[in-house]
Amino acid sequence: MTDRSAAAAAAVLVTMALSIGASPCAAQTDAGDPPLEHTTLVYPPYAHTLGIHRARPVHLALFLGDRARFDDPQGVAAVKFASSDDPDAKGDDFQLTLFGVNSGRGEVLYNSSMQTLAVYGEEGDGEGRFRSPHGIAATVDGRIYLADTGNRRVARLRWDSIARALEWAGAWPAGEPFDVATDARGQVYVTDRAANAVLRFADSAAGAGTGFLAPSPISADRWPLAEDARALLGLAVGDSLDPWYHPSAYRLYLVDLDGARLRAYGLDGAVLAEVTAAEIPGPGSGSGGFDYVALDYYGNVYVTDTGAGVLYKFDPDLRHLTTFPGPGPADEALEEPRGIAIWRRFGQVFVAEREGAQYFFLGTDFRTAEPVAVRRAGEPRQYGFDLFLTEGAIVTASFMDAGGDTLAVAEAGVYGTGDQAIAWGPKAWARPPPDGWEERAVSLQIEARPTYSSRKRFSLKRTFSIVWTDS
Structure with a gap:
């Protein structure tokens, strides 16, 4: 395996990208890329991945042998660390560090370089041990947060830029954390199913090496929600100060009712828009529920539905745009999609599946x-x-x-x-x-x-x- 193909495999092994769209079409892509039936998301160019846009357990074994196997993958995160970004070299801007939660084994899988994979953690409690973790988030200044559900805490990890490895940095208590998101101001938001709340944490380590951070627009220890919000799952935060988030508003997108509903919240707790899984037409309607959420550069909202095996795309006001039609023989079909991450700068999209990985760029349909x-x-x-x-x-x-x-x-x-x-x-x-x-x-x-x-x-x-x- 060449260095470039190894890098591609390492990237897709940790987090997995999707394809959503409408009817079959004639799509123009790079030579060497296989044809696609769904083009809201498309394969990265062949020169970028050497055709490795999807990984399976066999690829994981190739890198890690019997040290790791996919066991209930959950949240994913994608980041370009400031410490590894050479501002004078544009050719490496798309090379990301990716983190994937391997919940069944209490692990975090990540690419320690563009050619190697690593594992952090094991099942248990204490430092570096996790029980049934779910959501994960990472920031450019080297902070990583993990919803350590079974241990009732939010684990704080740190990226060691010299060793290119994760290390323990502490934890915050939480009743039953499920998902975690960060903004551009050093704030961390966590869905707590036990408290029926979105908790807010401020990390004193935020902003290291990146300059001044603006104050949070939320002063309380939680985001105000509607009184009927309960059974919370995935969330995403859109921050107007994020250079790779185009909308001028600061919004929270939250899945609740155990996946039956998705809402957009304003800073004052007002519900700006909502949609239920049952009302979406087409594949997946009423058979599953919303799980994890991610936003792209334009503020469009992507939501996985593990039970139905589909992925939904909405505009910022939660108007349904399209649904990837779910399991099937197509190479890009999703297999129980779970966590989703989007590196907004270049529209690189990653989605966790039951046993494997996919990687796509944003296209259109x-x-x-x-x-x-x-x-x-x-x-x-x-x-x-x-x-x-x-x-x-x-x-x-x-x-x-x-x-x-x-x-x-x-x-x-x-x-x-x-x-x-x-x-x-x-x-x-x-x-x-x-x-x-x-x-x-x-x-x-x-x-x-x-x-x-x-x-x-x-x-x-x-x-x-x-x-x-x-x-």
């Missing part, structure tokens, strides 16, 4: 009615059509005649998620249309290119018949 109703109005002509996007994208529209020859190409612009009214005028034509082209045009090829993550390596193209509508 779209749907529209067929035939596509193409609007035309005014002089000079303005054109447009409706499109539903699962991830923000740059949209190009190419019109073709009955023989498949291209008549005109418009760069229609950048659009966000959900229902979008695609529109353009005369200046948007990259290939201006010839006289009489509207009578000859019989089909429309829509191309969507992601705005980040896989934007230079992936585009999705689909061709539809059209009808003209005048307005």
Whole structure:
């Protein structure tokens, strides 16, 4: 195994990425990448992973022999430590340290380098011992937090940048901690199922080597929640001061009712949005429940559903965007997805599964009615059509005649998620249309290119018949 392929295997072994999307499509990816049926998330480029985008127990054995095996994987975390970041070297920016909770064995698996794996902890109590741990979080300044559920505490670990290893740093008491999240201000938030509360801890070690940290917007020892919040599970925090979190709001996303409900909370405890697992259409509806939560750069919300074997994607206001359709023969199908982590800078997504690992970049997917109703109005002509996007994208529209020859190409612009009214005028034509082209045009090829993550390596193209509508 080469150094690069070993690095890829080490990365995916610890945390596991997903693929969600809609119907089968013709996706343009790097040469060497296998075709995908679901493209809201896509495989990383072949040059990045040498094709190793999913790992199995056999790969774990390759690195660690009989010292470790997957046993009830749970939370995952991904981080680029400031201590290992060379600001003058851009080629290493995507190389992350990944942590995965191996709950059944009381362990944390992690890549101590891009070629090696390591194990921290064992089952039990005391320093460096854990019982049925669940969520985990890591920060750029070298702090790692673990919800040590069975020992009723939040374990504080520290990254030794010289030894490239985890070490014990203490613990905070908690009744029944399940998940843990951090913000950009040194705050740590923990779901405590015994207290029906999201606890807040301030770590005096926060900010080491990274400069001044702004004060927390929450002054109490817990985040205010609605009175009916109970049976808490996964959580995620979006901080407006995080350079890789685009929304200007500070929000908490919380799973409760043992996975039946997902809510978005404001700082004052107001419920800003909510959705239940039962009301989501399509695969997984009503058969499982929400588990772990992660946010991407644009504030979109990703939630695993272990029981149904699916993953949901919502916009920041919890409007459902898409569902990965769950177990099946496809290579990217999820197998009991658990924890999820997203390194927001580059849209690298990792999801824990029952026995293995996957690794994906953010792509995009779209749907529209067929035939596509193409609007035309005014002089000079303005054109447009409706499109539903699962991830923000740059949209190009190419019109073709009955023989498949291209008549005109418009760069229609950048659009966000959900229902979008695609529109353009005369200046948007990259290939201006010839006289009489509207009578000859019989089909429309829509191309969507992601705005980040896989934007230079992936585009999705689909061709539809059209009808003209005048307005």
